[in-house]
Amino acid sequence: MAVVTIKDIAKAAGVSPSTVSRVVxxxxxxxxxxxxxxxxIMEEMGYHPNVMAKSLVSKTTQTLAILLPRPAEELFKDFFFGELMRGILAHSTRAGYDMMLAAATSPQDEDDTISRLVFGRRVDGIILLSSRVDxxxxxxxxxxxxxxxxxxxxxxxPHILSVxxxxxxxxxxxxxxxxxxxxxxxxxxxxxxxxxVSLDRMEGYxxxxxxAGLSVRPEWIVEGEFLQHSGYRAMSFMMSLPEKxxxxxxxxxxxxxxxxxGLTELGYTVPEDISLVSFNNIALSELATPPISSIDIGTYQLGYTASQMLIRRIQAETIHQNRVIIPHRLIVRDSSVHSISKRNS
Amino acid sequence: MAVVTIKDIAKAAGVSPSTVSRVVxxxxxxxxxxxxxxxxIMEEMGYHPNVMAKSLVSKTTQTLAILLPRPAEELFKDFFFGELMRGILAHSTRAGYDMMLAAATSPQDEDDTISRLVFGRRVDGIILLSSRVDxxxxxxxxxxxxxxxxxxxxxxxPHILSVxxxxxxxxxxxxxxxxxxxxxxxxxxxxxxxxxVSLDRMEGYxxxxxxAGLSVRPEWIVEGEFLQHSGYRAMSFMMSLPEKxxxxxxxxxxxxxxxxxGLTELGYTVPEDISLVSFNNIALSELATPPISSIDIGTYQLGYTASQMLIRRIQAETIHQNRVIIPHRLIVRDSSVHSISKRNS
DNA sequence: CTGAAAGCGCTTACAG
DNA sequence: CTGAAAGCGCTTACAG
Structure with missing residues (x-):
């Protein structure tokens, strides 16, 4: 690729580089x-401003980063993530920001990544996914x-911006x-x-x-990862209990x-034997058999709002709320309700 | 944030900026x-090299971009994408490259994005998703x-690098x-x-x-998007045909x-009434009821290999094949086979 | 309205 | 082994 700089244009146009810069x-x-x-002349010669040079003097990169939580490998297996990205990208693209995806494999790696991107002034702002305790x-x-x-x-x-x-x-x-x-x-x-998120949902449960005056048995609470695998394991454990x-x-x-x-495989019927409600309302939940009742957390909104707040902050606009709560709503489907007429049973 | 430059370090250490640069x-x-x-002293003062300045002189950014196909909005709804990203990121992170995600909303926008990222020398290489005809x-x-x-x-x-x-x-x-x-x-x-991809799969079909000497009826071929929605519509159309x-x-x-x-909703049984095979083998396919037979296309490998080839190309290493084909395999599940014993029927 | 100059923070031949 | 100088491609007060 031939590299055409502002000087080349200036020379060809018979003006100073300053003038070309001002035209741009x-x-x-x-x-x-x-x-x-x-x-x-810029058109003819195929001039494109060098973004790096511009950044260096303007001290702004027009770029944001999403820092993926440590086990990024896993994250992508959760389909919730794609929807979140959609929301983030929709707004940031509109606002003229590029998006950088930073994966960190280890804590050490995470530190390096942050240093490089943030302190190396490669991005103007950062979106943190998945908050861990401390x-x-x-x-x-x-x-x-x-x-x-x-x-x-x-x-x-408490004063950090959050959605x-x-x-x-x-x-x-x-x-x-x-x-x-x-x-x-x-x-x-x-x-x-x-x-x-695990702690908060546990607390609500x-x-x-x-x-309701109902007792919570310790063996009814199982921790795992955000993988179907974990669900399977949790289920087989609970179904082995004397009191299920x-x-x-x-x-x-x-x-x-x-x-x-797992339940289906073991011969249980949902919702007759066991009723089920989960979270995030990913697109396929309604296509499960039976369709899964889910709390829609407004995933897209979550991403969109995060991007919006971040860009406002970068542009030093006034931010009215440091912490924005996206409303959720329960989508009731067959997995948790007996009374809804089953279409094919 | 206090900005510590190479000059500050040089002064504090009593050496020249050149020396500091060499140490780094x-x-x-x-x-x-x-x-x-x-x-x-760098440690004490919290020095981090300015990535932009470095890029400007080294003419390299250590960054790749993934250009999302135009309707990026849709893309993310397909869970296949997440797996692809996993593969791309796994390798690029390992190789020390950052990844930029560029969404284009319109063709015009796509051109601008390319100009900015590629000709503006913001990235060293680019991965193109979803190839359109021409x-x-x-x-x-x-x-x-x-x-x-x-x-x-x-x-x-034909000579462009592709996976x-x-x-x-x-x-x-x-x-x-x-x-x-x-x-x-x-x-x-x-x-x-x-x-x-649509054309190729159609051809294979x-x-x-x-x-096999079987006739292909035009009404048995339906085009749509990569959304469950499209599947539903295609199905209702075909099931309304006199000869299904x-x-x-x-x-x-x-x-x-x-x-x-859709089939289940209309009271058809899979695979007894209709058998089904699809592509990509996303994680949830095996959890459908019945589990869906699918062609596993090695999505992760696809991404990993793409990143590998790109970085080799950037580093001017010899590339043995311009075009790499990732092997696929058919994963047979209940949606296409009568004979497998149904666990719960 | 336009130009010359200085500078953004770094690297890298060139000398020594 | 180390430093002074030039330069990467741009922007922006400062003059005019």
Missing amino acids: SNHPRISKETSRKVKR DPLIERLDKHKFPTVLIGRSEGQ DNDNVKAAYDATHHLIIQGHERIGFVSGLPNLT RKAMNE PSGLVVIDDVVGFGVLH | SNHPRISKETSRKVKR DPLIERLDKHKFPTVLIGRSEGQ DNDNVKAAYDATHHLIIQGHERIGFVSGLPNLT RKAMNE PSGLVVIDDVVGFGVLH
Whole structure:
């Protein structure tokens, strides 16, 4: 590729590089005539401004980064992630920002990545996915006042920008839904215990159970990862108990798929034997057999809003709320309700 | 954030900026002592090299871009994409490259994005997803000899680097599998006709049908998008025909989910009434009811290999094959086989 | 309305 | 082993 610089254009147009630069940035005090001529020459010679050089002087990169949580490998297996990306990209593209995807394989690696991207001034802001309890990273970014938006929540840094759901309430609603269907033995298939989302949903589950005066057996609570695999395992464990739950709240639809598959395989019927509600409402939940009841957490909105807040912050606009809660709603499907007429049974 | 530059370090260490630069890049002819001292001071002052400045002089960015096909919005709805990204990121991260995600909303926008990223020298190479027939973009990149890898194939530029499946053979295999199960009326639910993957799979389908002496009715071929929605629509159309197919080859698992759901809803049984094979083998395919037979196209490998080829190309290493074909294999599940004992029927 | 000059933060022959 | 100088491609006060 031939590299055409601003100097080449200047020479060809018989003006100074300063003038070319002003034409490129549509500076107001440039004569129409000069502007037209320079633009024509840029076109002819195939000029494209060097983004790096521009960044260096403007000290801005027009780029954001999404930092994938450590086990990025796993993350992508959860389909929830794609929807989140859609939301983030929709807004950032519109606002003229490029998006960088940074995967970190180890904590050490994560530190290096942050150093490179953030302190190396490669990006203007960063979106953090999946908040862990006591995440040192959040503290580090916060201390340096680097524009950051967290999807989730952080206990240590209450003033950090964040977008989240009310996960306590969401889990409460899911559990309550099973309770009013008459279930008394309700289990909870959770995610990794170091994720705030796991803690919050657990809390909502317990709260609903307590309020209803139902007891929570420790063996009805199983932790795992966000993989169908985990759902399968959790299910086989619970179904081996002398006193089995009759309803399950499951941390994620993919895990829910695993649970459902396992139950079917063991000959149980959903919802007759076991009722099921999970979270995230991924596109395939409604296509499961039976369709899975799920808490829609507004995944796309979550991403869109995160991008919006981050860009506002970068552009030093006033931000009215440091913490935005995206509303959730329970989508009731056949996996949790007997009374809905089964179409093919 | 306080900005510490190489000059600050130089001053504090009592050496020249050149020396600091050499320490940073582990230049061999720097005394152990100087190196140690400078490193200590960098640590103390919190020095991080400015990536933009480095790029400007080195003319390399250590960054790749993935250009999302135009309707990126849709793409993310297909779960296949996440797996592809996993593969791409796994390798690129390992090789020390950052990844940029570029979404283009319109053709115009796509051009601007390319100009900015490629000609603005913001990235060192680019991975193109989803090859369309006669894609002008491929030609443009190829003409400028910009390091590019295409996931898919391009008729116009046979020498461009590409990673692909043998989609003709894959569809042949899928169709043949139905044929040896005794099906004679087999339909094909395709994707958008401007994608090479749609064309190739269609060809394989026709080929298998022809070889077996089976006729292909035009109404048994339906085109749509890669969404469950499309599967649903295709299915209702075909099931309204006087002569319905008894087997279906479906371009994508997500579409397959839609087909399956629709069939179940209409009271058909799979595979007894209709047998089904689709492509991509996404994680949830095996959890469908019944589990969906699918051609595993090695999605992760596809991404991994693309990244590998691109980085080799950038680093000017010898590339033995311009075009790499990732092998596929048919995963037979209950959706296409009567004889497998149904666990719960 | 336009140009000359300085500078963004780094690297790298060229000398020594 | 180390430094001074030039330069990567751009922008932006400062003059005029």
